[in-house]
Amino acid sequence: MRTFEPELIIFDCDGVLVDSELLSCQSLADGLAVAGVALSLDEALKLFLGRSTKAVLEHYRSLGRELPESFLADLKQRVRDSFSASLQPIPGIAALLSTLAVPCCVASSSDLDRIKFSLQFTGLIDHFGDRLYSAEMVARGKPAPDLFLYAADRMGIPPARTLVVEDSVSGVMAAKAAGMTAWGFTGGSHYHGRDGHGILEAAGADRVFDCMRDFSGNL
Template sequence: MAKPDLIIFDCDGVLVDSEVLSCRCLTEVLAVHGVELGLDQALDLFLGRSTAAVFQHCETLGRPLPQQFAAELKASVRAAFSSALAPIAGVGAVLEGLLIPHCVASSSDLDRVSFSLALTGLAAHFGERLYTSQLVRRGKPAPDLFLYAADRMQADPRRTLVIEDSVSGVQAAKAAGMTAWGFVGGSHYLSRDGKALLREAGADRVFERMAEFWRDPERPHGRG
């Protein structure tokens, strides 16, 4: 697409390298409640999804989680992030030079998104332009959150670009009528074929380094 009128960034796995950390916390807290789930399974099932999806999944397994699970998971994630969370390499430079209106739309809750961005020095790039699944009835892969964000930013969905790292996020962007770029530079894709997953989900482009944000490494570079 030509330069968009709005760019929506997912947070986890796009702005901050958090997916492995948070999914590891998820498996550990689930184990406390008798639900065994490996890290790869957690990534496959819940990458880009909200905590509500975890509750729903366990309910279908016949292992409903107690309400305190959400608070326990939040505490575990916050501790892990405090000691090890880092921004995605190169994302600060992209945001520094970004003149197009931009915001965040994340399946995580507002407290976690705000904490993550503050911890990694990225908060100033977004201010209060943070939208989360708490604000809509249906989370990703439904289009509700992206449509809500575009509406708040007064942008046409057809002129909106979404940067996502998850299948559910790409599906949500496409369902909203937006252009979706898949990003596979997070550590959770070191041993998984993220490019194939996101292309199959409908991504219009997939890239793996923020240095490639405005150019396509698959396009030959030469005269003409």
């Protein structure tokens, strides 16, 4: 089989560049508890991994539950505090980004402010510059393909020549719906004790890997 040679690599941020999924999902569960909504960490991972805060509001609205107006601001502060205390880059990601010869960008369900904070805090921002794309920029978030199509269009690369690196089911589904090659990454701490390979393969990932030093061997 001929090796795929992408002209663009789109990285998700949370769980791919920074090890943030457990931190953000715990912050979500804690924020919902304050709003009177019970949600365990495992449930948060299953329901909202890779999804936007808009998706959280829409989920509870569909259940007839409107969250307080203060919820999003409270959640943003909880996430910021948690990241400031504990956020780490994914092991090996800085070395990988330093050696890539292919143009790359970030496309994340997080808002742009959070993306920038995460990458600045972990020292990764210089690898991307202003090539940061957020679900805020499109009508529909993941698993819809809108964000990845928008990012590829801004980068001037056809979807068929684009590789997406994702850690979530919704992200893999979005990449495949966009006509892109999708690689699942399971090296984040949120996959410890979970069958990440099975989860992302079932979502349609073309390949799944769990260590950034194995990335170039897949190209």
